[in-house]
Amino acid sequence: MEVYFPKVTIIGVGLIGGSMAMAMKEKEMTEKIIGIGRGLENLKMAKELGAIDLYTRDYREGLDGADLIVLATPVRTIIEIMSHLPPFLKEEVLITDVGSVKAKIVEEAERVFHGKHSFVGSHPIAGSEKSGVSASSPKIFQGKKCIITPTDKTNDMALKKVKTLWEMLGAEIVIMDIEEHDMVFGAVSHLPHVVAYALVNTVEGLRDLKDDILHYAAGGFKDSTRIASSSPEMWRDICLLNRDILLDLLTKYQIRLEEIKRKMEKHDGEGLFEEFFKAKRIRDELYAQRRN
């Protein structure tokens, strides 16, 4: 199966939206791509880079006649804009999003679109600490997972089309329940981001004691805080939208930290060794099997 969408509208032409546009053009999956966004400079650059053909900040103009709409803004913005879209949509339009949180987005999408237009939630695992269309590339989805989160209400044909869209962009499709998605990515992605942001700010807070403390940071600190260079706006939104699950995960993480502190206090070398040995074994196994 192949899909073709004569007119595509991408709302939020950042790293992911811009890369999707580039990849769809490369694969000749569309005739025209319209970008909608807030930042004029970024939209101009998206056009210069050949990701989009036209841009606008006017929803009526940008959505008129669209066959595929991709919601690729920070996740709270996705929630905010959805209810404003229906007046501008043609009935047969297919809508998807690329948000890192799925429950809240898919629930709102079904409230707004169900029975009128087809929506299927998706989440390509292709983000990075870089943001903006300048970091885009048509290759970023190749060999990466794309999680698709249909529900009871999802139209079968729409689901097939969204799967095919991502397959054509090179992604490996995984179908997942919305709640499961938010727990899984809460743990392997959202939690590590909060951990990294907190780590950088903890060390920064010690500059009162030693002004050039960060000067001594080496490769370990660099790698373990890389994701703290991610877009603060995007991660603020993810933290708020996946709040309950992430709060629970943070509590679990704090319990582990407390456990390590308790072992240090009790001078429990064996307990610390076991804790660290387990983590090393798990991580070594994880990355021994895989390329990325």
Place this chain on the structure above:
Amino acid sequence: MEVYFPKVTIIGVGLIGGSMAMAMKEKEMTEKIIGIGRGLENLKMAKELGAIDLYTRDYREGLDGADLIVLATPVRTIIEIMSHLPPFLKEEVLITDVGSVKAKIVEEAERVFHGKHSFVGSHPIAGSEKSGVSASSPKIFQGKKCIITPTDKTNDMALKKVKTLWEMLGAEIVIMDIEEHDMVFGAVSHLPHVVAYALVNTVEGLRDLKDDILHYAAGGFKDSTRIASSSPEMWRDICLLNRDILLDLLTKYQIRLEEIKRKMEKHDGEGLFEEFFKAKRIRDELYAQRRN
């Protein structure tokens, strides 16, 4: 100034001890290097790799006539072995260590050696998650900092020799107070390691809910947990030896995590944005200026 040590004994021929041996041979700074260690396989490999000329597990034999002794075992072992060394040492020997914790080691060294033999503490910032002599290379110190921690009791000539030794191996020397060293590296190195170990074990703990959860970990998780692949023995020792400072840093880190949770609970988007924006700015600045 140059230094030459006819006979060098390295106790603990791992990543750092092995690399020092290789680098000293490359620079022709010695005639003979003896390796002392627990693991016979590792010592054999060190000899095969040309890092050392001889190995033994007998201290009397290995230390006999040594001009330079490098203590390069995990840090608790350094503390444990020092008091056993004096009977085997010639008076003019120079002793240094490469431990990641300085206060406890330098204090014990002064108790054991002061007035008899020269000791100068050092800490080359050249570690990695890899361990063992198989990961050694004579180049690992080039362009890296080496912290040297003299005290009031340190012999000036011994200090000059240790500085020269590290300079000849390509390191950039930084002189630091022992307490300051342990706070600085507690923050930029020991704390991130504990954070990473705890993060891996938190996600592992969720396998009850989703058995293949780690399968979804992407680049962010990989980088932020790289240092959780480090030697559990080495990090157990560091946690125990820098315990008081690290417990205090962990408490500061927990306060930051609590602050982020509180902002999430209050749905304080502005507060979260500020927290994340600050971390991003600091980290971007830090790595924009530097190569490594």
